[in-house]
Amino acid sequence: MFGDLSGMMDKLKQAQQKVEETKQRLNTVLIDESGADGKIKVTITANREIRAISVDDTLLQDAEELEDYLVLTLNKALKRAGEINEQEMAVAAKSGMPNIPGMDMFK
Structure with missing residues (x-):
């Protein structure tokens, strides 16, 4: 009915390994993302982990302004990271999936 079940299981294991890699x-x-005319710079990984935040001294005078710029800049960076992450994970998952009839999830 499903053909080579053992082969499909091996393919699934390979897909899982590819996702982990x-x-x-x-x-x-x-x-890298910047905001407030370059006065705030953040660096995050594509797995959405913050690696660095740099703030220009001129923004240290107004805590509310600093917070606003930080939120905006971090959200932009997280959005980009999420897009990259989703694309890469979809490719990894699709490349290792066995061809199971009726299971065309990744078109």
């Missing part, structure tokens, strides 16, 4: 690689993909 992709997760590890995404820890090394750095995304």
Whole structure:
């Protein structure tokens, strides 16, 4: 009915390994985002881990302004990281999936 079940299980294990390798690689993909005319810079990984935040001294005078810029800049960086992460994980998952009739989840 399903053909080579053992072969499909091996393919699934390979897919899982490929996903894990992709997760590890995404820890090394750095995304830089800046806001407030370059006065705030953040660096995060494609796995959405903050690596660095740099704030210009002029923003330290107004805590509310600083908070607003931080939120905006971090959200932009997280959005980009999420897009990269989703694309890479979809490719990794699809490349290792066995061809099971009726299971065309990744089109």
